[in-house]
Amino acid sequence: MPATEPASLPAAAEALARGTVTAEALVEAALARIADPAGEGSRTFVAVQAKEARAAARAMDMLRKAGRAPSPWAGIPISVKDLFDQQGVTTRAGSVALEDAPPATMTAPAVARLERAGFVVLGRTNMVEFAFSGLGVNPHYGTPRSPYDRATGRLPGGSSSGAAVAVADGMGLGALGSDTGGSCRVPAALCGIVGYKPTAKRVPLTGVLPLSQSLDSIGPLANTVACCAVLHGFMAGAENAEPPPVRPVAGLRFAIPEDTFLFEELEPAVTAAFERAVARLEAAGARIERIALPELAEIPVANAKGGFAAAESYAWHRRLMAEAGHRYDPRIITRIQRGTDMDAADYQDLLAARARLIASAAPRTAPFDAVLCPTAALTPPAIAAVEDKIEYSRINLQLLRNPAAFNFLDRCSISLPCHRPGEAPVGLMLTGAHDGDAALFAVAAAAEAALAA
Numbered sequence: 001m002p003a004t005e006p007a008s009l010p011a012a013a014e015a016l017a018r019g020t021v022t023a024e025a026l027v028e029a030a031l032a033r034i035a036d037p038a039g040e041g042s043r044t045f046v047a048v049q050a051k052e053a054r055a056a057a058r059a060m061d062m063l064r065k066a067g068r069a070p071s072p073w074a075g076i077p078i079s080v081k082d083l084f085d086q087q088g089v090t091t092r093a094g095s096v097a098l099e100d101a102p103p104a105t106m107t108a109p110a111v112a113r114l115e116r117a118g119f120v121v122l123g124r125t126n127m128v129e130f131a132f133s134g135l136g137v138n139p140h141y142g143t144p145r146s147p148y149d150r151a152t153g154r155l156p157g158g159s160s161s162g163a164a165v166a167v168a169d170g171m172g173l174g175a176l177g178s179d180t181g182g183s184c185r186v187p188a189a190l191c192g193i194v195g196y197k198p199t200a201k202r203v204p205l206t207g208v209l210p211l212s213q214s215l216d217s218i219g220p221l222a223n224t225v226a227c228c229a230v231l232h233g234f235m236a237g238a239e240n241a242e243p244p245p246v247r248p249v250a251g252l253r254f255a256i257p258e259d260t261f262l263f264e265e266l267e268p269a270v271t272a273a274f275e276r277a278v279a280r281l282e283a284a285g286a287r288i289e290r291i292a293l294p295e296l297a298e299i300p301v302a303n304a305k306g307g308f309a310a311a312e313s314y315a316w317h318r319r320l321m322a323e324a325g326h327r328y329d330p331r332i333i334t335r336i337q338r339g340t341d342m343d344a345a346d347y348q349d350l351l352a353a354r355a356r357l358i359a360s361a362a363p364r365t366a367p368f369d370a371v372l373c374p375t376a377a378l379t380p381p382a383i384a385a386v387e388d389k390i391e392y393s394r395i396n397l398q399l400l401r402n403p404a405a406f407n408f409l410d411r412c413s414i415s416l417p418c419h420r421p422g423e424a425p426v427g428l429m430l431t432g433a434h435d436g437d438a439a440l441f442a443v444a445a446a447a448e449a450a451l452a453a
Contacts, residue, residue: 005021005026005029005170006021006026006173007173007223008173008222008223008224008226008227009073009076009173009174009222009224009226009227009230009231009243010224010226010227010230010243012026012073012076012173013072013073013076016064016072016074016075016076017072022057022061022075023056023057023058023060023061023064023074023075023076023077023120024054024057024058024061024075026057026075026076026077026120026173027053027054027056027057027075027077027120027122028054028057029170030077030122030170030171030172030173031048031050031053031054031122033169033170033171034048034122034123034171035048039169040144040145040165040169041169041171042142043126043141043142043143043144043145043162043165044125044126044144044162044165044166044169044171045079045122045123045124045125045126045162045166045171046082046092046094046123046124046125046126046141046162047082047089047123047124048122048123049121049122049123049124050122050123052121053077053120053121053122053123056115056120056121057075057077057120060074060075060118060120061075063118069118070116070117070118071117071118071240072240073117073118073119073230073234073241074117074118074119075118075120076118076119076120076173076174077119077120077121077122077172077173078114078119078120078121078122078172078173078174078175078176078231079121079122079123079124079125079162079163079166079171079172079174079175079176080111080121080123080124080125080175080176081124081125081127081160081162081163081175081176081177081178082094082124082125082126082127082162083127083131083178083208083209084107084108084110084111084124084176084207084208085104085106085107085108085111085207085208085209086104086107086108086111086121086124087103087104087105087106087107088103088104089103089104089124090102090103090104091104091209093127093129093130093131093209094126094127094128094129094130094131094138094140094141094159095129095130095140095327095328095329096140096327097320097324097325097327097328098320104207106207107207108204108206108207108208109204109206109207110176110203110204110207110208110218110235111176111207113234113235113237114176114231114234114235116234117234117241119174119234122166122171122172125160125161125162125163125165125166125175126138126141126142126144126161126162127158127159127160127161127162127163128158128159128161128183128332129328129329129332130209130211130313130317130328130332130336131158131159131178131180131183131209131211132159132211132309132313132332132335132336133158133159133331133332133335133396134157134158134159134181134182134183134186134396134399134400135155135157135158135386135392135395135396135399136155136156136157136158136159136161136187136190137155137158137331137383137386137392138161138329139329140329143155143156143161143383144156144161144162144165145165145383146165146168146190146191146380146425147165147168147169147191147192148190148191148192148379148380148424148425149380149424152382153382153383153384154190154380154381154382154383155190155380155381155382155383155385155386155395156187156190156191156380157186157187157188157189157190157191157376157380157399158183158186158187159177159178159180159183159187160175160177160178160179160183160184160187160195160221161187162175163175163176163177163184163187163221164177164187164188164190164191164193164195164221165187165191167191167193167221167222167223168191168192168193173222173223173227174220174221174222174227174228174231175220175221175222176218176220176231176235177195177218177219177220177221178208178211178216178217178218178219179195179197179216179217179218179219179403179407180211180212180215180216180217180309180407181215181309181400181403181404181407182197182375182376182399182400182402182403182404182407184196184197184217184219184220184221184415185197185375185376185403185413185414185415185427185429186375186376186399186400186403186415186427187221188221188375188415188417188427189375189376189415189417189425189426189427189429190376190379190380190399190425190427191380191425192417192419192425193221193222193223193417194221194222194223194224194225194227194228194414194415194416194417194448195219195220195221195228195414195415195427196219196220196221196228196229196232196412196413196414196415197217197219197403197406197407197412197413197414198217198218198219198232198236198412198437199217199410199411199412199434199435199436199437200215200216200217200407200410202232202236202412202435202437203217203218203219203232203235203236204218205218210312210313210316211309211312211313212308212309212312212313213312214308214312214351214354215308215309215407215408217407218235219232220232220235224448225243225244225414225416225441225444225445225448226243226244226445228414228441229241229242229243229244229441229445230242230243232437232441236437243445244438244441244442244444244445245442245445246445246446246449247442247445247446248284248285248446249281249284249285249286249446249447249449249450250284250285250286251285251286251287252281252285252286252287252369252370252443252446252447253286253287253289253367253368253369254278254281254286254287254288254289254368254369254370254371254372254430255289255290255291255293255365255367255368255370255371255372256278256288256289256290256291256371256372256373257290257291257292257293257296257371257373258290258291258292259292260293260296260297261296261297261300261401261405262296262373262374262401262402262405263373263374264377265377265398266374266377267377267378267379269379269419269423269424269426270374270376270377270378270379270426271374273374273418273419273420273423273426273428274373274374274418274426274428276418276420277418277428277451278372280450280451280453281447281450281451284450284453286447286450288372289368291364291365291368292364293361293364293365293371295357295360295361295364295409296361296405298353298357299357299405299408299409302349302350302353302354302357302408303350303408305338305341305342305346305350306338306339306341306342307350307408308350308354309335310335310336310338310339310341310342311339311342311346311347311350312339313335313336313339314336314337314338314339314340315339317336321333321336321337331389331392354408357408357409358409358410358434361409362433362434365431365433366433369432369439369443370430370431370432370440370443370444370447371406371430371431371432372428372429372430373402373429373431374402374426374427374428374429375402375403375415375426375427375428375429376398376399376400376402376403376426376427377398377399377401377402378395378398378399379424379425379426380424380425381395402429403415403429406429406431409434410434411431411432411433411434411436412431412432412433412434412435412436412437412440413429413430413431413432413440414429414430414431414440414441414444415427415428415429416428416429416430416444416447416448416451418451428447428451430443430444430447
């Protein structure tokens with residue numbers, strides 16, 4: 001295990017370039033944490049690809065020694081959510097209903113592009129079954145626990161639960177997740193790391209088991225904004241992704257939507273952390289303005305019959321449910337079956353409402369560098385709290401409420417930790433414009449630096 005392990009992708013790349021660490025050492029350190037019986041590895045990973053990861057790490061070390069490393073990031077260990085195809089591996093999507101499905105014949109482009117850059121895949125991370133919840137609970141493979149208050153057992157957030165816990169516990173320096181209504185940002189917030197949801201079209205969904213083709217996005221989880229920017233860059237097709245440029249927060253304009261559900265029923269610790277973060281950004285020279293964003297209030301109305309996720313997941317699952325519905329988590333299959341409430345006319349109305357709200361909201365936020373709000377209304381709830389069906393639904397809605405609004409509006413969005421050391425984790429969500437991913441990364445990096453100052 002390296003004497004001093006790098007905590008970010010840029011730090012790891014620098015250490016690899018200097019020769020103060022090897023890819024093999026980074027991978028062995030991550031695998032040791034996964035295998036630690038006192039840790040969360042057994043609940044965080046549904047499959048560990050140790051043999052393949054070790055072979056890839058040795059190959060990257062040899063290529064670097066020969067001056068032929070495919071990128072500066074070659075040899076850095078990451079994980080992949082159990083939603084992505086890998087050639088020769090069965091994609092189970094956190095479910096036992098797909099255990100007998102044939103192995104994938106091709107690797108998803110999002111994964112293949114990272115492997116082409118030399119990143120080393122450690123294995124497949126646990127997730128909410130079929131990605132249909134923001135809690136992180138999985139009755140089939142166990143529920144990984146948030147790093148906060150492990151003794152009590154706190155929810156990690158979902159659906160990219162294992163991805164977030166893997167990063168938080170040093171089981172790799174980055175993770176691939178998906179985000180349909182907050183599934184990268186919610187677990188990032190509840191685990192105290194960074195999670196990114198891109199503009200949906202930027203990363204191909206090919207080879208990713210769908211939840212909702214209208215809302216699905218492929219995003220990274222990692223320890224810093226720079227890490228997420230690099231991972232996203234490669235997944236989006238860049239030949240050589242780089243961290244965003246460093247800039248001051250002074251002069252940036254942030255909008256806070258007033259009189260919206262984004263600020264309803266916030267846990268006091270969330271309110272306190274958010275207000276401190278806003279005050280710090282303001283003290284560093286950012287301009288904060290309160291604005292009206294009435295389109296947000298219309299989103300729940302448009303989604304009244306279950307929204308895109310229910311309708312589109314039902315279309316995908318209806319045949320599998322007929323054959324293996326008894327193997328689904330009952331809480332998940334109930335959510336999918338809501339898709340039967342929507343007919344073709346309802347779906348067309350939903351498409352029209354979304355287009356109208358996207359067009360209406362865009363000019364309101366255009367003058368600003370980002371929209372600010374808390375990522376989730378809660379700090380990590382106890383896992384035991386969601387054993388009750390009513391509480392499961394209530395807490396799930398509270399966690400997903402804020403990030404899901406910006407999936408509906410097809411924005412890019414990022415969650416940064418904004419709590420003090422030792423406090424329950426809280427996420428600060430910055431949302432940019434549609435297709436404004438590069439600008440949002442630069443703004444988020446500036447905010448990250450100001451919050452850490």
